[in-house]
Amino acid sequence: MPSIKERLQNFLNGDNFVSRLLGKAEEKTGIKKYYLASGSICSLGLYLIFGYGASLVCNLIGFVYPAYVSVKAIESPDKKDDTIWLTYWVVYGVFSVVEFFSDIFLFWFPFYYLGKCCFLLWCMAPFSWNGSQILYDRFIRPFFLKHHRTVDSVVSDLGGQALNTAESVTRGAFKGAVTQSFENQKFK
Known part of the structure; x- marks a missing residue:
C-alpha cells in the first residue's frame, strides 16, 4: 500500500483540477507542486x-465540493455516482442535526474544527469504505428500516393536518375579503 506522500504525489501528477491549478502556480513561483500542496494543507490545518x-471554512469544505460533484452526478447518465452523493448528503444532514445540539459544548475544544473537517473529508473520500458509506450502512440504514413506517404515518398525519389548516385559513381569508369588499361597496 503506497504511503500518504506517494498517494499525494500521484494525485498531484494526475490529470485533475488541483493538479492543473498547482501546475500553474508552480510555473509562476518555481515552487514544486508537492511543496505548494503540503504548505496549503498545513496552513489550512493551522487556520x-x-x-x-474556522467554522465557515470547515462548512465550506464540507459543502462546496460535494455540491459541485453532486450536480455533476445528476447531469451524468451513470446513477452509481448519484447514490454515492445522496449517501453523503444523508450523512451530512444527520451530522448537522447532531452537531446543532452538541456544538455548544464541542466548539470549545481546540481541534474541533480540524477534526470536523477531517471527518467531512473522510465522508466524501473517493473510495468505497469512506465515512458516509460506513455510517449509512452501520447506523442510519438500520435505524431507518426499523422506524420508517412510524415516521411515514406521522408525516402523513401532519400532512393531513397541514392541509386542513391551510383550507381553514384560506376559507377565513376569503370570507374576510368578501365581507370587506361587501362593506366597502355598501358605504359608497
Whole structure:
C-alpha cells in the first residue's frame, strides 16, 4: 500500500483540477507542486485550529465540493455516482442535526474544527469504505428500516393536518375579503 506522500504525489501528477491549478502556480513561483500542496494543507490545518471563522471554512469544505460533484452526478447518465452523493448528503444532514445540539459544548475544544473537517473529508473520500458509506450502512440504514413506517404515518398525519389548516385559513381569508369588499361597496 503506497504511503500518504506517494498517494499525494500521484494525485498531484494526475490529470485533475488541483493538479492543473498547482501546475500553474508552480510555473509562476518555481515552487514544486508537492511543496505548494503540503504548505496549503498545513496552513489550512493551522487556520482550522487557530483562525477566526474556522467554522465557515470547515462548512465550506464540507459543502462546496460535494455540491459541485453532486450536480455533476445528476447531469451524468451513470446513477452509481448519484447514490454515492445522496449517501453523503444523508450523512451530512444527520451530522448537522447532531452537531446543532452538541456544538455548544464541542466548539470549545481546540481541534474541533480540524477534526470536523477531517471527518467531512473522510465522508466524501473517493473510495468505497469512506465515512458516509460506513455510517449509512452501520447506523442510519438500520435505524431507518426499523422506524420508517412510524415516521411515514406521522408525516402523513401532519400532512393531513397541514392541509386542513391551510383550507381553514384560506376559507377565513376569503370570507374576510368578501365581507370587506361587501362593506366597502355598501358605504359608497
